[in-house]
Amino acid sequence: MLTNRVKGVEYAIREIAAVAHEVAKSGKQVYHLNIGDPVFYDFPTPEFISEALFNASKNGKNFYVNSLGVVELREELSKNLKKNQNLDIGADDILVTSGVTEGINFIVSSLIENGRELLIPGPSYPLYINYTNFYDGKPVEYELDEDQGWEPNIEDLRKKITDKTQAILICSPNNPTGVLYGEQKIKEIIDLAGEYDLPVLSDEIYDQITYDKPYVCPASLSKDVPVIGLNGFSKTHLVTGWRLGYLYYHDPENKLEELKNGIAKLARARLSSSSVAQFAAVDILKTPSNHTVDMVRKLKERRDYSYDRLRRIEGISCVKPNGAFYLFPKLDLTELGKWKTDKELVVELLKETGVCGVYGSGFGNYGKGHMRLTFLPEKEILETVYNLIEDFLQ
Numbered sequence: 555m556l557t558n559r560v561k562g563v564e565y566a567i568r569e570i571a572a573v574a575h576e577v578a579k580s581g582k583q584v585y586h587l588n589i590g591d592p593v594f595y596d597f598p599t600p601e602f603i604s605e606a607l608f609n610a611s612k613n614g615k616n617f618y619v620n621s622l623g624v625v626e627l628r629e630e631l632s633k634n635l636k637k638n639q640n641l642d643i644g645a646d647d648i649l650v651t652s653g654v655t656e657g658i659n660f661i662v663s664s665l666i667e668n669g670r671e672l673l674i675p676g677p678s679y680p681l682y683i684n685y686t687n688f689y690d691g692k693p694v695e696y697e698l699d700e701d702q703g704w705e706p707n708i709e710d711l712r713k714k715i716t717d718k719t720q721a722i723l724i725c726s727p728n729n730p731t732g733v734l735y736g737e738q739k740i741k742e743i744i745d746l747a748g749e750y751d752l753p754v755l756s757d758e759i760y761d762q763i764t765y766d767k768p769y770v771c772p773a774s775l776s777k778d779v780p781v782i783g784l785n786g787f788s789k790t791h792l793v794t795g796w797r798l799g800y801l802y803y804h805d806p807e808n809k810l811e812e813l814k815n816g817i818a819k820l821a822r823a824r825l826s827s828s829s830v831a832q833f834a835a836v837d838i839l840k841t842p843s844n845h846t847v848d849m850v851r852k853l854k855e856r857r858d859y860s861y862d863r864l865r866r867i868e869g870i871s872c873v874k875p876n877g878a879f880y881l882f883p884k885l886d887l888t889e890l891g892k893w894k895t896d897k898e899l900v901v902e903l904l905k906e907t908g909v910c911g912v913y914g915s916g917f918g919n920y921g922k923g924h925m926r927l928t929f930l931p932e933k934e935i936l937e938t939v940y941n942l943i944e945d946f947l948q
């Protein structure tokens with residue numbers, strides 16, 4: 555009965571959660587280092603943000619709203635893009651979505667069919683692979699080079715452009731590696747996209763979660779190459795469950811007109827994204843607050859601690875992440891000896907110790923032989939977790 559399209563959908567991040575559920579049922583404590591959701595840990599939604607949502611509903615904003623997004627919100631987002639990235643993006647070039655997830659769905663469904671290709675970073679956030687396959691396209695991974703601190707390998711990217719390529723996707727700060735692309739590499743990707751007349755898609759969900767290096771916005775480096783930015787409120791404003799995001803078109807030469815109209819049609823077909831979340835978001839953007847800076851300060855300590863513990867473990871090496879909240883250590887399976895694949899190791903680690911990471915092969919071909927761990931939990935939990943990992947591997 556079920557379509558092959560749906561049978562093919564895989565999502566390692568949620569799949570490992572199902573194993574964790576079984577382990578928890580057996581009475582064992584599970585340490586969740588698999589979930590990229592700060593609200594699940596000790597980063598509660600700030601009170602003024604919860605109140606904004608409550609007020610929006612109390613003030614009667616409970617109706618269907620403009621399919622492209624509430625105008626006041628798009629205007630605030632436009633001002634923010636100017637203030638933070640010096641981009642001139644009008645409210646008409648912004649579309650409010652139910653999370654970056656819906657934005658990716660809109661773009662991929664509008665660009666991909668019948669074997670068309672999307673160039674995505676490898677290792678890759680699984681959603682890019684899933685949607686591209688779902689729409690009968692081919693996800694093509696360009697290498698993020700671990701030996702070069704997970705910087706994109708531009709030669710590899712160039713080699714993989716074909717006459718079926720529809721766009722090049724950038725995800726910086728990156729999930730799963732936790733690394734920001736260097737400014738020079740972003741410039742090179744934009745130049746390459748210009749050479750082949752391709753748009754750039756930029757997943758910017760972690761743009762405000764950076765540690766040692768400042769964030770570089772791809773659109774701000776592009777004079778004429780169209781860049782579609784995808785961003786949202788989930789991580790920065792600690793409202794993952796609200797499902798609120800947006801995409802914006804940086805399109806100096808109006809090359810995206812047809813695509814924009816197509817995506818607007820899709821947006822109208824799904825009526826609107828959450829009205830109350832959108833009205834609340836207007837308040838959030840207008841209220842000065844340090845909650846993101848505070849979160850990043852706490853996270854930086856946890857990153858430093860986790861990285862320090864990880865790199866002392868034999869059989870593991872890890873590039874230090876400078877954004878997002880993930881570590882993506884390499885597992886030297888030959889040295890570790892006992893396990894044939896990353897999945898085997900990660901599942902056994904979970905069953906034996908309760909420590910739940912995500913196996914790297916869930917992030918595409920380049921993820922093999924790795925595992926992804928968040929450093930979101932409190933230091934005391936991280937301490938227990940790394941003691942358990944150390945004992946398990948030794």
Ligand SMILES: Cc1ncc(COP(=O)(O)O)c(C=O)c1O
Pocket residue numbers: 590652653654655656679725728729757759785786787788794797798799
């Ligand atoms: C790279 C990346 N993009 C998009 C998303 C999903 O964002 P949203 O909650 O806005 O749908 C995530 C969530 O973990 C992510 O890591």
